[in-house]
Amino acid sequence: MLKISVIISALLVLQVALWAGQAQEAPKTPPAEEYKIPPEAANQPNPVKPTAESLAKGKKIYGYDCAMCHGESGDGKGDVEMKGMPDFTNPATLKNRTDGELFYIIRKGKGEMPPEGDRAKPEDLWNLVNYIRSFAKK
Numbered sequence: 001m002l003k004i005s006v007i008i009s010a011l012l013v014l015q016v017a018l019w020a021g022q023a024q025e026a027p028k029t030p031p032a033e034e035y036k037i038p039p040e041a042a043n044q045p046n047p048v049k050p051t052a053e054s055l056a057k058g059k060k061i062y063g064y065d066c067a068m069c070h071g072e073s074g075d076g077k078g079d080v081e082m083k084g085m086p087d088f089t090n091p092a093t094l095k096n097r098t099d100g101e102l103f104y105i106i107r108k109g110k111g112e113m114p115p116e117g118d119r120a121k122p123e124d125l126w127n128l129v130n131y132i133r134s135f136a137k138k
C-alpha cells in the first residue's frame with residue numbers, strides 16, 4: 001500500500017513539473033529574430049498605387065496611430081521612446097521588405113509594436129505602406 005502511494009505522489013510531482021515547464025515555454029512576444037511572415041502574405045502585391053491621394057490618406061492615419069512612436073518625419077524619434085525603433089528616413093531600413101510584409105507587420109504588430117488590426121481598412125493599411133515608404137524618398 002505504501003509503495004503505491006509513493007509512486008502516485010511521485011507521478012503527481014512529475015506532472016506538476018512538466019506542466020510548469022510548459023507554462024514557461026510560450027513567451028508573449030517572440031524575439032525579433034523569430035518573427036515570421038507567411039510567404040503568401042509577403043508576396044501579396046500592393047493593390048493601391050502611391051498616388052498623392054493615397055499618401056494623403058496614409059499621412060492622416062499615420063499622424064493618429066504611428067507618429068507618437070515613429071516620429072512625425074518617420075525617423076523613429078516620436079514621443080514614446082522604444083528600443084529597436086526603425087528609421088524610415090534611411091532608405092536601407094525598408095529596402096528588403098516587400099509591401100506585403102509591411103502590410104502584415106502593420107496589421108499584426110511586431111515585437112513591442114501594437115497591431116493596427118481591424119482599426120484600419122485594408123485599403124488604409126496599403127495607404128500607410130505607401131506613406132511610410134515615402135519618408136525615404138524625400
Ligand code: HEC
Nearest residue numbers: 032065066069082084086102105106110111112113116128
Ligand atoms: C507603441 C509604439 C508604436 C506604434 C504606435 C507603432 N509602432 Fe511601428 N514599430 C514600433 C517598434 C518598437 C518597432 C520595432 C519592432 C521590432 O522590430 O521588434 C516597430 C516596427 C515597425 C515596422 C517594421 C520595420 C521593419 O522592417 O521591421 C513598421 C513597418 C512599422 N513599425 C510601421 C508602423 C505603422 C504604419 C504604425 C501606425 C499604424 C506603427 N508602426 C505604430 C513601435 C510602434
